Amino acid sequence: MKVVVVGSGLAGVTVAEGLAADPLCTVTLVTSENQGYYAKPRPSQGLSLSDEAAAGILIKPFAAFANSIQRVTGVRVAQIHRAARYLQLSTDQQLPYDTLVLATGSSARIPPELEAQQGALLTLNALDDLLALRRVLRGGTRNTTTTRWAVVGGGLIGCELASDLHKAGAKVCLFHRASHLMECQLQEFQSEALAQHFDAVGVEVRLNETLNQPPAGFDATVVCTGFLPRTELARAAGLDTDKGIVVDGFLRTNDPHIVAVGDVAQVGGRLFPFVAPVRSQALWLVQHLLGQSAEAWKPPAFTPTIKVHGFKVPLANSGSKSPA
Numbered sequence: 001m002k003v004v005v006v007g008s009g010l011a012g013v014t015v016a017e018g019l020a021a022d023p024l025c026t027v028t029l030v031t032s033e034n035q036g037y038y039a040k041p042r043p044s045q046g047l048s049l050s051d052e053a054a055a056g057i058l059i060k061p062f063a064a065f066a067n068s069i070q071r072v073t074g075v076r077v078a079q080i081h082r083a084a085r086y087l088q089l090s091t092d093q094q095l096p097y098d099t100l101v102l103a104t105g106s107s108a109r110i111p112p113e114l115e116a117q118q119g120a121l122l123t124l125n126a127l128d129d130l131l132a133l134r135r136v137l138r139g140g141t142r143n144t145t146t147t148r149w150a151v152v153g154g155g156l157i158g159c160e161l162a163s164d165l166h167k168a169g170a171k172v173c174l175f176h177r178a179s180h181l182m183e184c185q186l187q188e189f190q191s192e193a194l195a196q197h198f199d200a201v202g203v204e205v206r207l208n209e210t211l212n213q214p215p216a217g218f219d220a221t222v223v224c225t226g227f228l229p230r231t232e233l234a235r236a237a238g239l240d241t242d243k244g245i246v247v248d249g250f251l252r253t254n255d256p257h258i259v260a261v262g263d264v265a266q267v268g269g270r271l272f273p274f275v276a277p278v279r280s281q282a283l284w285l286v287q288h289l290l291g292q293s294a295e296a297w298k299p300p301a302f303t304p305t306i307k308v309h310g311f312k313v314p315l316a317n318s319g320s321k322s323p324a
C-alpha cells in the first residue's frame with residue numbers, strides 16, 4: 001500500500017511512523033516544515049528557555065527519521081488530483097498515492113477586526129514563530145531595555161505565553177475580549193484566581209477589551225485568538241469541509257482513498273484540537289489502516305494542562321487568593 005501523509009505534526013508523524021513499521025506499506029511524509037518534529041505545545045513555554053534548552057524543543061530532526069519513511073520536507077502540497085490519485089507539490093514534483101492521509105493541522109486565527117493589520121502582528125503556532133518571538137525578546141535584552149509586549153487573547157495559549165514572556169523578563173499586558181480569562185477551560189472562580197495571580201506577579205490584565213488595531217506603546221503584539229484548521233487543500237479538491245475536514249467515525253472523507261486526522265479532522269461535527277485526542281486518533285488510524293481495528297475511533301476523556309508559571313488551578317472556591 002502506497003501511503004502519502006501530508007503534515008509532520010503529532011498526527012502526521014505518529015501515522016507515518018506507525019505505518020512505516022509494516023513491511024507492506026510504502027510511506028512518504030510531505031511537509032512544509034523544514035527542521036523536524038517538535039511538540040507544538042512546547043513553544044508557549046519557549047521564551048524563558050536558554051538557547052540550549054530552546055534547541056531541545058526540536059525532538060527529532062528529519063535526518064533522524066527511519067529510512068523506511070521517505071521525507072519530502074520544506075515543500076507545500078499545492079493540489080490533490082483525486083481522479084488520478086496524485087499530489088502536486090509546490091516544487092512541480094508529483095506524488096502518487098493509494099491512500100492519502102491529510103494531517104495538515106491548524107494555523108493561528110487572526111480575528112476579523114485585526115486582519116487589516118496582520119503585517120504588524122505576531123502569532124505563536126509553530127517553532128519558526130517561537131524563534132521569531134525570541135529574536136524580538138533578545139533585541140530588548142541586547143539593548144538592555146525591557147521589551148513591552150501586548151498579548152491579545154486570554155485563552156489557554158495567550159495566558160501561557162503572557163506568563164512565559166513575564167518569566168523571560170518582559171513587561172506584559174494581556175488583552176482579553178471576555179470578562180474572564182480562559183473562560184472555555186476555567187470556572188469563574190478559577191479565572192479570578194488566575195487574574196489575581198497575574199496581578200500579583202506584575203502581568204497587567206485588561207478584560208472586556210476588543211482591539212481593532214495593535215495597541216500603542218508596545219514593542220510587539222502577539223495575537224493568540226484561537227486556531228483555524230487548514231482545510232484549503234481539501235476544499236479545493238472537492239472534499240467535504242466545514243470547520244474542519246468532515247470525516248466519519250473511521251476518519252474517512254467523502255473520498256474512499258483519503259482520510260484526515262488531527263486538528264484538521266472534524267469528527268461527528270466536532271474538532272479535537274488537543275494532544276491527547278490527536279495522538280489517540282493517529283494511533284487508532286494506524287491500527288485501522290493495517291486492518292487491526294474494525295471499531296470506529298472513540299474520543300478519549302481528556303483535560304488540557306494549564307501551564308502558567310507558579311499558578312495551580314484551585315479546585316474549590318475557598319474565597320482565598322491564588323496559590324503561590
Ligand SMILES: Cc1cc2nc3c(=O)[nH]c(=O)nc-3n(C[C@H](O)[C@H](O)[C@H](O)COP(=O)(O)OP(=O)(O)OC[C@H]3O[C@@H](n4cnc5c(N)ncnc54)[C@H](O)[C@@H]3O)c2cc1C
Pocket residue numbers: 006007008009010011012030031032033039040041042043044075076077078103104105106107124125126157230233261262263264272273274275276278304305
Ligand atoms: C502554542 C500552542 C500550545 C498548545 N498547547 C497545548 C497544550 O498545552 N495541551 C494540548 O493538549 N494541546 C495544546 N496545543 C494543541 C496541540 O499542539 C495540537 O492539537 C496538535 O499539536 C495538533 O497536531 P496536528 O499534527 O494535527 O497539527 P499540526 O501540528 O498543526 O501539524 C500540521 C502539519 O501540516 C503541515 N502542513 C499544513 N499544510 C500543508 C501543506 N499544504 N503542504 C505541506 N505541509 C502542510 C504543517 O507544516 C505541519 O507540519 C497547543 C497548540 C499550540 C499552537
